Amino acid sequence: MFRMKAAVYVEPGRIELTEKPMPAIGPNDALLRITTTTICGTDVHIMKGEYPVKPGLTIGHEPVGIIEELGSNVHGYREGQRVIAGAICPGFTSHACQDGHPAQDGGCHGHGYKPMGGWRFGNTIDGVQAEYALVPDAQANLAPIPDGLTDEQVLMCPDIMSTGFVGAESANIRIGDTVAIFAQGPIGLCATAGARLRGASCIIVVDGIDQRLSISRNMGADITLNFHEVDVISEILRLTGGRGVDAAIEALGTQSTFESALRVLKPGGTLSSLGVYSSDLTIPLNAFCSGLGDHRIVTSLCPGGKERMRRLLDVVSAGRIDTASLVTHRYALDDIVEAYELFAHQRDGVLKVAITP
Amino acid sequence: MFRMKAAVYVEPGRIELTEKPMPAIGPNDALLRITTTTICGTDVHIMKGEYPVKPGLTIGHEPVGIIEELGSNVHGYREGQRVIAGAICPGFTSHACQDGHPAQDGGCHGHGYKPMGGWRFGNTIDGVQAEYALVPDAQANLAPIPDGLTDEQVLMCPDIMSTGFVGAESANIRIGDTVAIFAQGPIGLCATAGARLRGASCIIVVDGIDQRLSISRNMGADITLNFHEVDVISEILRLTGGRGVDAAIEALGTQSTFESALRVLKPGGTLSSLGVYSSDLTIPLNAFCSGLGDHRIVTSLCPGGKERMRRLLDVVSAGRIDTASLVTHRYALDDIVEAYELFAHQRDGVLKVAITP
Amino acid sequence: MFRMKAAVYVEPGRIELTEKPMPAIGPNDALLRITTTTICGTDVHIMKGEYPVKPGLTIGHEPVGIIEELGSNVHGYREGQRVIAGAICPGFTSHACQDGHPAQDGGCHGHGYKPMGGWRFGNTIDGVQAEYALVPDAQANLAPIPDGLTDEQVLMCPDIMSTGFVGAESANIRIGDTVAIFAQGPIGLCATAGARLRGASCIIVVDGIDQRLSISRNMGADITLNFHEVDVISEILRLTGGRGVDAAIEALGTQSTFESALRVLKPGGTLSSLGVYSSDLTIPLNAFCSGLGDHRIVTSLCPGGKERMRRLLDVVSAGRIDTASLVTHRYALDDIVEAYELFAHQRDGVLKVAITP
Amino acid sequence: MFRMKAAVYVEPGRIELTEKPMPAIGPNDALLRITTTTICGTDVHIMKGEYPVKPGLTIGHEPVGIIEELGSNVHGYREGQRVIAGAICPGFTSHACQDGHPAQDGGCHGHGYKPMGGWRFGNTIDGVQAEYALVPDAQANLAPIPDGLTDEQVLMCPDIMSTGFVGAESANIRIGDTVAIFAQGPIGLCATAGARLRGASCIIVVDGIDQRLSISRNMGADITLNFHEVDVISEILRLTGGRGVDAAIEALGTQSTFESALRVLKPGGTLSSLGVYSSDLTIPLNAFCSGLGDHRIVTSLCPGGKERMRRLLDVVSAGRIDTASLVTHRYALDDIVEAYELFAHQRDGVLKVAITP
Known part of the structure; x- marks a missing residue:
């Protein structure tokens, strides 16, 4: 054999x-x-x-x-x-898949969902x-x-690009939005490219490594902030005239980045979370406007399936991203x-x- | 004078x-x-x-x-x-208003947002x-x-009904959804009516007062749970065959109701939060699938303005809710x-x- | 054999x-x-x-x-x-299915779409x-x-109810909407029930047979118009104070019903079309505001698949529709x-x- | 004086x-x-x-x-x-404005809509x-x-860019979409830029003037077709492997461009219409799949207001478009x-x- x-x-x-x-x-x-x-x-x-x-x-x-x-x-x-x-490769016939959540595929039995079930x-x-x-x-x-x-x-199509892009897609970015992206590892970099592809006009990215921030610019960032050098929250509020960003993307999976993302977000804005967290998260009361700020916190697992892959391959093929x-x-x-x-x-x-x- | x-x-x-x-x-x-x-x-x-x-x-x-x-x-x-x-009565000319967030009206100067700024x-x-x-x-x-x-x-139109309904609207309820609503005070009761108006086919409500649960049924609840009598989380999971609810509405403003809402939510589901919280919130790691469950957490402040009021008055006038x-x-x-x-x-x-x- | x-x-x-x-x-x-x-x-x-x-x-x-x-x-x-x-029973694995259009399933080869391909x-x-x-x-x-x-x-779940409901779903009905539905055959009657399930507060239905209009009331209609007895367009405009309806649903498949639906529609409204047409359609210039009225014309084929059917069965089981x-x-x-x-x-x-x- | x-x-x-x-x-x-x-x-x-x-x-x-x-x-x-x-400068307080349709502003009296009422x-x-x-x-x-x-x-911000962009926005373009744009006058050219800003990976534009098609490339077009030289419909179907485009944008206002846009559209696709028509339109039965192709036809009038203008100015300022x-x-x-x-x-x-x- x-x-x-x-x-x-x-x-x-x-x-x-x-x-x-x-x-x-x-x-x-x-x-x-x-x-x-x-x-x-x-x-x-x-x-x-x-x-x-x-x-x-x-x-x-x-x-x-x-x-x-x-x-x-x-x-x-x-x-x-x-x-x-794709990294996520569901069967697409289950209830969860037909309901629009293939990444949470519960399999073909019953009508269940399974967290991350599409990741096999x-x-x-x-x-x-x-x-x-x-x-x-x-x-x-x-x-x-x-x-x-x-x-x-x-x-990068099977996971990194699909995940980074969905961060921008779930953030519901519109033409002219200001977006902040926390962490510029491979997924954060693809989120930066994704924000650019969706029409954001001001993309602010945050990381602690200058080499990454320099790649960020190639991926579409307008402003790069090294958190070793500036107080990121006050700097983003300053850059936006106190208004906050329309959308913030978390691309690391820590309390610190999650919380910073919320603190720079305008009322009515969306926090799109991509990170894999390893402990409970705290939502600070004031950043959350006591629950009255019309905020949205959205998490997304990497979309898979051949149609998603086809689209990402087309994006690469058209030279929209390197x-x-x-x-x-x-x-x-x-x-x-x-x-x-x-x-x-x-x-x-x-x-x-x-x-x- | x-x-x-x-x-x-x-x-x-x-x-x-x-x-x-x-x-x-x-x-x-x-x-x-x-x-x-x-x-x-x-x-x-x-x-x-x-x-x-x-x-x-x-x-x-x-x-x-x-x-x-x-x-x-x-x-x-x-x-x-x-x-x-409406309880929220913005001017509707500011950037925040034109951007779709009148409740977070930052006033006519600059291009700012102000948390709850529409509430005057x-x-x-x-x-x-x-x-x-x-x-x-x-x-x-x-x-x-x-x-x-x-x-x-x-x-109830100026605040309670508008708030309760937006809880159902932000939950993105579809025909045939199963929805759980935590707390059945006036706002929770209106959220129950709102879930019914959006087409949910199974509305499960939770409170600790039987009198309220009895009113819930008049407002459209299918199943009422008194948290003094049952373990609400396990009961809702049992009722949904382990699947969890499509949407959960929080209508009180406590860690306990927020957390319960998340624990009964299916991957891919929406937690629509209406409560006014008085301390930081904790998102439990496992209920949040480590950030990979395609969850949405949405907060909404009571929509106002004459068009919203006109719609709610029409709903009352048509006898859709008492x-x-x-x-x-x-x-x-x-x-x-x-x-x-x-x-x-x-x-x-x-x-x-x-x-x- | x-x-x-x-x-x-x-x-x-x-x-x-x-x-x-x-x-x-x-x-x-x-x-x-x-x-x-x-x-x-x-x-x-x-x-x-x-x-x-x-x-x-x-x-x-x-x-x-x-x-x-x-x-x-x-x-x-x-x-x-x-x-x-369901009347529509696609495989759910094709590009069209993964792209959100299972009723237009192009089959598993290539990346095609096929009009009505899910209907087998x-x-x-x-x-x-x-x-x-x-x-x-x-x-x-x-x-x-x-x-x-x-x-x-x-x-009725496999076709009639699924089709009627999608007429209301595609119309993007919101709580407090006024909706007009043209024709009250089985599909139109289910569209009436669907509009009710989505929260419309004023449902105006049109047909030429009084027996059907009487069933319409049981399905949720607020106002019934027999086109043999009234000029439907002017009556609907009168009923809405000249404003027109938020959404109009066409449920027959003729030029006359399509055109009437457009003529009673407010600027910014949605015409949701369910009918099977048998000849070219004409869009009248003035009713279409020369293309500047922010109108939406949406057609929908009956959604199928086991998740859709499960939802409709739940709606029946919960007594929401008879x-x-x-x-x-x-x-x-x-x-x-x-x-x-x-x-x-x-x-x-x-x-x-x-x-x- | x-x-x-x-x-x-x-x-x-x-x-x-x-x-x-x-x-x-x-x-x-x-x-x-x-x-x-x-x-x-x-x-x-x-x-x-x-x-x-x-x-x-x-x-x-x-x-x-x-x-x-x-x-x-x-x-x-x-x-x-x-x-x-903006070319469209409504008051933003009317019912139509609060309802999300400022371009169809009916003024402050009653609760009316007025076609193009925001254009003053x-x-x-x-x-x-x-x-x-x-x-x-x-x-x-x-x-x-x-x-x-x-x-x-x-x-171009007050009208041309706002109109061109809304053509792409109303087309509901997603990352990886193929989009066809009919006519490349100033509005069509801005629609091309808008499609690019929304993430389309293949933008096919059609005009009869080579000079314009050459500008199209600068605005983001991937493929340019001169209708004097090729049969546009068969060429677009060939380019998409028979699949049709995800979205088609009409930017002229003629039966011919409208009809061509529909003929190259996949089932489930969106025809986003920007043109000002001067006569009734005909929807060909077969291109419309008899009403069963899950098509969407959407018209949009130029969005106005200071928030829209601010966003467009930011897009220009960031160098996203020239x-x-x-x-x-x-x-x-x-x-x-x-x-x-x-x-x-x-x-x-x-x-x-x-x-x-």
């Missing part, structure tokens, strides 16, 4: 490259030969044991690859075709940091890569443990690493 | 009926002879000194009355006409618990009462201190009191 | 009851034993040859039945269970006016009937040709017929 | 520069000294007598100027300040092709010009009749003319 290499979760603090049998393809699956993948902040949480998965599970949820084999029920694709699939790769099924991976419900999830795009150009530049480091799959080491400690100015089996 | 009676804030714990000069009408004002008004929970906060207003200010923000005199710029109304005005009666200008009151920006705020409606039938039944007690203006006493202590099953000068 | 009775299209003007082999079930199908179905206006178009289908096709798209057999990929249901399926029963596959019928993509389309509801109580009363006549499947005869000629005050195999 | 020069409508075919008394300022007005204005297609309709206005009326509705005097009720501005006002300059009151002009309801309509912007940079380049010709007010002559005949590649008193 053929075997393949895969990065698996072993125990808290340990991810290993191991050998596994090739997965057995079912009628609704597609088997991909992974050509490029990457490591996500969530994978680091998994490695550290902060987000529990089953030991032995292959991790990773950002696949770029080539169709090796198609299940008998999967039509309209061909073997050898270059494709991606490297969570509830084997992921894609491997030589091969199965895409479940492939009919709903495979998106062909347009001609002329490299793997690295589309590598996310290839977020790839700062490259590793062979054989060296993925080393890549985790670098990425987990955020060494060497790393933004995203490309992993090639 | 003519003088009139008015209930004014004196110091924490004390509201008094006093005499004041009749207000001097400006070109954009209307002078109303108040025929009926009522006391709101907010007024009790003011009385207790929890929400500071200037000593000597007339309080109250729910006017039903007769036009005594019209400012020179106010057209399309006539003296002697029966009207109401009994907050930043003299209120309506008096024999006479000025309606500012009357052209934008006076709504004639349709023939055949009594004062008590329309008494809020006259919420009036449980009646007092003359002369006895308003006694009315505050009863209302502040929620004695004798009081829901709303009608005050008649 | 087992055979069953089915109503098939033969040639223009002729539908016949015939015998066919029992359908062969595929892995994604469910085989239903039909217990009740009905005839739709669309079926009459098919019978007359105005909407071409393949000769020999079983027609009908409104199934109420019992699960006889489940395909191997269909989970979460059991044989013997009472269910319905009695159009592109065998329909349900038969003893047995296959539900395609059953996992996405089967909706269990709540206990205690009769077949006739749920018979559509069983729309069933005016009952026939055995053996007599379906006679039922078509009656229905096509709208004899004997027929609204809907129940057909029982 | 001081007199000023103004361009007035005399009779069909004739606009003249004449002398008029300076307007008398009321308490809610601002008197502007016009520094730059322009001629709109609508003005040409007026000149030709196709859109009737009162003889002697000053025409023009796109003011850039300096505050000469403020009415006694107008606060927050100062004399000598450079400002613009050069329609129901004296316009701005003059040395001086009154801005009514100035508090709601004056927008200061940010430092560093020239008159020509902001000259509309100064649309000014192809410049005239003194003294030569306005000559400017009309050129503009009405679309000579010499004219797009917009700047008129300076």
Whole structure:
């Protein structure tokens, strides 16, 4: 039986490259030969044991690859075709999916919702940091890569770009809005690009690393603030003439960024939250106008499915965004443990690493 | 010079009926002879000194009355006409108003927003618990009462009904939704009616007073839960087959109701908050799915303006709701201190009191 | 091989009851034993040859039945269970479906849309006016009937109620709206109920048959107009004080009703169109304010899928609507040709017929 | 008494520069000294007598100027300040305004709507092709010009840019959409920029003049089609793989462009119409899928008010769009009749003319 290499979760603090049998393809699956993948902040949480998965599970949820084999029920694709699939890959038939919440897919039984239920790769099924991976419900999830795009150009589509963009989409940005974005890691940078794509006329971004703030400008930021250098809240209020921003996007997952986002928000504004929090959040009474400020706090999980991927690939193909530049480091799959080491400690100015089996 | 009676804030714990000069009408004002008004929970906060207003200010923000005199710029109304005005009565010309947030009206200068800036009666200008009151920006705020409606039938329109309904509107209820509403005071009861008006097919309401739960059924509730008798969270999850509700409306302003609303909410659902909170709020990490549950938390202040009032009056006139039944007690203006006493202590099953000068 | 009775299209003007082999079930199908179905206006178009289908096709798209057999990929249901399926039963995995337009499902290949592509029963596959019928993509389309509801109580859910309600939903009705609905056949009557469910405070309905207008009142109409007796346009303008209605729903499919709907619509209002037109439409220049009236014209095809059906069944179960009363006549499947005869000629005050195999 | 020069409508075919008394300022007005204005297609309709206005009326509705005097009720501005006002300048207090339709402002009496009622300059009151002009309801309509912007940079804000952008906004464009825009005059060009600002990834524009198509590319178009050279409908269907566009924007006002927009639209798509039509429109049955294609046809009149103007000025100030380049010709007010002559005949590649008193 053929075997393949895969990065698996072993125990808290340990991810290993191991050998596994090739997965057995079912009628609704597609088997991909992974050509490029990457490591996500969530994978680091998994490695550290902060987000529990089953030991032995292959991790990773950002696949770029080539169709090796198609299940008998999967039509309209061909073997050898270059494709991606979203980090979130629901079946799209469940009640939650038909109700407009595919990322919270409760599965086909009953009429339930399951928090983050649409996230399966490297969570509830084997992921894609491997030589091969199965895409479940492939009919709903495979998106062909347009001609002329490299793997690295589309590598952010499955998760980072989809998440960053939805931050701007959920913020309900209108032409002429002023938007503040807290944290400029890969997702925050894509939120910046997303805010630009939705028509914001003043995009203020906040981070503590000048290198990132410099990339922010390429992604569309108008004003960059280093929180080591200025009091961010008073500076944003000053910049907006005391008015506050129309929308604030949180892209880190801490009390501090969440709270700052609320404190610079105008009454009637939207706080769009993308971060993965690790403790209870506090809403300060005064920033919340005692509940009377017509505020909206919206959280969004990365949208998936082939239509979302098609749209993001079109955005890349049309040259509206350059996310290839977020790839700062490259590793062979054989060296993925080393890549985790670098990425987990955020060494060497790393933004995203490309992993090639 | 003519003088009139008015209930004014004196110091924490004390509201008094006093005499004041009749207000001097400006070109954009209307002078109303108040025929009926009522006391709101907010007024009790003011009385207790929890929400500071200037000593000597007339309080109250729910006017039903007769036009005594019209400012020179106010057209399309006539003296002697029966009207109401919303508790929130902005000018509608400011940036915040034109931007869709009249309740957060920042005034005509600059381009600012002011939290709750549209609320003026009994907050930043003299209120309506008096024999006479000025309606500012009357052209934008006076709504004639349709023939055949009594004062008590329309008494909830300026605040309670507008607030309760917006709780359902902001919850984005769709036909067939399951909705949970926490607290069934006057606003919660109107939120129940609002959920019914928007097409919810299962309305679950929660309170600790059986008398209120019995009124809830008249307002449209399908299922009533007394939190003294059942564990509300587990019961709602059981009733929804583990799925959670599509929308939850908070109508009290406490950590407990806010948190319960979030705990029974499905991923992808909306928590619509109406309560006035008096301390920081905590969002529990697990109920919030670590920020990945596609939740929406929306707060809404009572919409005002003559168009909103016209719509609510039409709803009453068409017999879609009976809020006259919420009036449980009646007092003359002369006895308003006694009315505050009863209302502040929620004695004798009081829901709303009608005050008649 | 087992055979069953089915109503098939033969040639223009002729539908016949015939015998066919029992359908062969595929892995994604469910085989239903039909217990009740009905005839739709669309079926009459098919019978007359105005909407071409393949000769020999079983027609009908409104199934109420019992699960006889489940395909191997269909989970979460059991044989013997009472269910319905929507008239529109897409697979929900295509680009069009993921993009929010399941009724225009372009199928799983390419990224196309197909007008009305989600309508398959009695159009592109065998329909349900038969003893047995296959539900395609059953996992996405089967909706269990709540206990205690009769077949006739749920018979309108698959098409008539879903269509009527979407007329109100697409009209973007808000609390306090005035709505005019043109034609009060079964769909128009359900649009009336839908407008009521969305919070309209003044519902004006128009038809030429007094019997229907009398049912309209039971469905929620406030004002009924018989177009034989009044000039409908001037009367509606009079009733609204010259303002026009906030939303107008067209429920017939003629130039006259479409045009009247536009003529009574306020600037800024929505014309929600449900009818199936049979010739080009004319938009009169003045009613359209030369294109400057901020009008919206929205068409909607009946929403389907198990989540929509679940919601409609909940609405029935909660007693929010009684559509069983729309069933005016009952026939055995053996007599379906006679039922078509009656229905096509709208004899004997027929609204809907129940057909029982 | 001081007199000023103004361009007035005399009779069909004739606009003249004449002398008029300076307007008398009321308490809610601002008197502007016009520094730059322009001629709109609508003005040409007026000149030709196709859109009737009162003889002697000053025409023009796109003011850039300096505050000469403020009415006694107008606060927050100062004399000598450079400002613009929208072509649409409602009072914002009427029912229509509070209901979200300021362009259809019915005035303060009753609760009416008036088609295009918010358009007053050069329609129901004296316009701005003059040395001086009154801005009514100035508090709601004056927008200061940010430092560093020239008159020509902001000259398109009052009408052309606001109209073009609303074409994209009403089209409900999402990130990754394909959009077709019919006609690339000044409004169509701004619609192109608007589609880009909303995140469309493929913008296809259609015109018959290559010079305009070349400007289209600068405004954000991806693909330009000259209808003299290709069959536009089949080419757009080919370019979209048969799928049709997500949104089509009509920017001319003819049956041909309207119909083409519908013919290239996917089921479920939106036709956003900006043109001013001069005859009844026909909706072709097949392009409309007999009313079952989930289509939306939306018309929009230029949004006005100071908040809209502030947003557009911010868009210009941030360098998101360069509309100064649309000014192809410049005239003194003294030569306005000559400017009309050129503009009405679309000579010499004219797009917009700047008129300076």
